[in-house]
Amino acid sequence: MTSQCDGWIRNYVDGSYVEPDESSSFDQVDPATGRVLARVHEADKALVDRAVTSARRALDNGWADTPVRERTALLRRAADRIEERFEEFVAAEMADTGKPITQARELDVARALTNFRTFADIVAAAGQESFVTDLAGGKQALNYAIRKPLGVVAVIVPWNLPLLLLTWKVAPALACGNSVVVKPSEETPATASLLAEVLEEVGLPAGVYNVVHGFGANSAGEFLTTHPGIDGVTFTGSSATGSHVMKTVAPRVRPVSFELGGKNAAIVFDDVDIDEALTGLTKSVFTNTGQVCLCTERVYVHRSIFDDIAGGLVERAAGLRLGDPTLDATTTGPLISQAHRKKVLDYFEIAEQEGAKVLTGGGIPDLGQELSGGSWIEPTLWTGLTNKDRVVREEIFGPVAALIPFETEAEAIALANDTEYGLAASVWTNDLRRGHRVAQKMNVGISWVNTWFTRELRSPFGGMGLSGIGREGGESSLHFYTEPTNVCVQL
């Protein structure tokens, strides 16, 4: 039995794919064409319970006590196996998202390899904290902390970078000896189920990795976060859903790690190399059709170069290639669904009501009959807006940004920080002292200077305010996926 066969994408529980039934299922839709590709079997409450129970049993039957070197060796084998099956993962990710093949290869699946290998290295090298404590009367005590697995972790991941974000969480979770129950987004079920094949092939014990599919209220996600057997929740997705998940685990005071929404700013100073800045800004606004929590939706530009940057970005947007995701020349895919496209188009309406001047885009492109059923949208740029406008305050999650001029550094910092979110920012300037100074002043988790989405996986990653709780990455992941016990011995 495999993750996807005879037209079904399956749940994976206790080491095997679950036989689907028609009664609870939903469609896997290709966002590029609107075509139904397969049926997805929706997990009911009993199946979610079986997943959590088998995850606990796997922990207790030895996985939690597996030597670190065995766990990290398994992660490396998983990376090698994904590499061998690379194009299968690319195809599965593209079927779910419609994203261009070059991005699926160079970002989404490539990062899965890096995530597994990086956390194998980090956990293999991790030490423990210990101290010799001086006491009264010349006595001493030895204090040392051992880190145990957090336990059964609920991993809830979004539809924008499905495999990247899934492995960003599952790699450290497994490396630290946890077992996981994964609830992928209903929009993108394929790679989470396919990963189960690889983990089984490389010898992960049954029950350590489980996948349950579902969506909305009173479904797998809800059954999972409310399940008394869950020891912690790691979630990437919208701030509203994050807030709801927090409420569901609050009665049992379970730890959460949230990477949520953003309304990220770029600040472009007058001393930039215009071409270099345009390249970086285009990437930060339009990557993954703007469907990355780190994408820029607010671009603050020094007034003296505003027209150069605005004009240059319009040209770059015109240079984007929307179309058949299987072509290497394609740079930009569709939005994830018709429902999400309606949300983005509604914001296009609101922007015009708020006085936006549309520099480019603002509608639906005509890409021919083959793609007419897809959820395509035009890359869009606005001017004429202020920080008071809804489309400058609310996360849109599409290929769109508002361009707003500023005069002084202090004004730019104030404008960029004027938000309830706090995930990412980018500062573009050739004065590196100013770059460091302004980047540090950003109230965000990740602040880039003259670059965007450059990732050091050992750094803390996450956001503040509405953008999340906690950090993952490097040591931060170890802290979330383990529970330390400090032992104090009188010497």
Ligand SMILES: O=C(O)C(=O)/C=C/C=C/O
């Ligand atoms: O790059 C990462 O590790 C990561 O977590 C990216 C998150 C993007 C969310 O939309």
